[in-house]
Amino acid sequence: MSQPATLDEVLFAFHQAVDIPGPGDVALWTKQYPQFADEIRAHAVEIIDMEALASAEPSSGETTVAKPAAATDNRTLREIARAKGTTLADFAEDIGLSSAIVADVNTGRIRPETVTQKFKRLTADYFKMTIDEIASIIAGQKEQPALAMLKSKSGYVQGEPVTWEEAVLASDMDEEDKTLWLPNED
Amino acid sequence: MDAQKLDSRRPEEIAGAIREMDDGRDVRLRGKLLDYLRERAERYLTPRVDKNLPDQGRGAVEATIDRMVDALLIEGAADGPGYEANFLKKLRQRLVDQVRKLRIEQDRLDQPAVDPETGEVPEPSHPSDELTPEEAAIAAGFLTTLSERHRKALSLYRAGYRCSDAEGGETIASMMSVSVRTAEQWMRDIRKAVAKHLDLKP
Structure with a gap:
């Protein structure tokens, strides 16, 4: 891709390069494009403001900024699926996501605060629930994986939780599907 | 058209498909895909727009979406490739353009970096003028109730x-084109708002 040249091209490149520009990002870009420094700063201020506003909004849209953990709900995703007459495996297949990742969300192996808004939205639509309800259920996942319980006589020894991104990258999905499910798609 | 299945596709793919469609044969399908992208754009843009703008910012959101639709439908439109490259970031860039236009129309004035009365560059701020992390976190809880300049300064x-920055890096003052003194005053204002919020004396 050629270097951006016009103001519009530089600003678009800036938006793509950073989600929330820190002081170092702005310093880098204004140094590289001093002729557009004022515009870059102005866009940076608006970007930071917009992402802060999006984080402050109730969970109703697509956001790129992680939100504080939701209040917990003691139901599990598996129980929700069963109540709706389906299974987590079928749900995973229907939304085009690795069933292992859905299972890891169910057990809490994936850190709840890193689960993407896209997954919560699709899950809410699928089970005809609100995004907030799904967020609460994900935040409260405590189901222990059966295999881990068999392995440990003293109870499930939980390994280090992973982030959603780590789980997607380590999954057996093909590269295109991984790209669809990585964070910042929304 | 199944919105759930479209949710699993990247919006860039859908934008590209719309741009490639034939006017005559695919008009119905193209309309449905455009409706989907309109809704997705609205979901992304609405939480990001300042509700203190005229009409709660709806005009800015609608203008951004209208511009997106034109970019996808008009052959050779300058923004078309941008929406195929990164749909949401292109939307964000255009929303910033709309919001800035509205702010200029509202005639907001900024103070110069140098004090116009004394011609002096204000001294660097004292560390106690800055918010503590705890104060910033508390203030973030009522972010949307702050004025635009306080909200941006806090963000x-x-x-x-x-x-300010003794090493000359980017600061709240430089980013908002105001004096250090003004930025410090905003921090003090936010601190007072935090104290009031906690019902404590400043």
């Missing part, structure tokens, strides 16, 4: 900017 602070 910049939480993103790592400070009132």
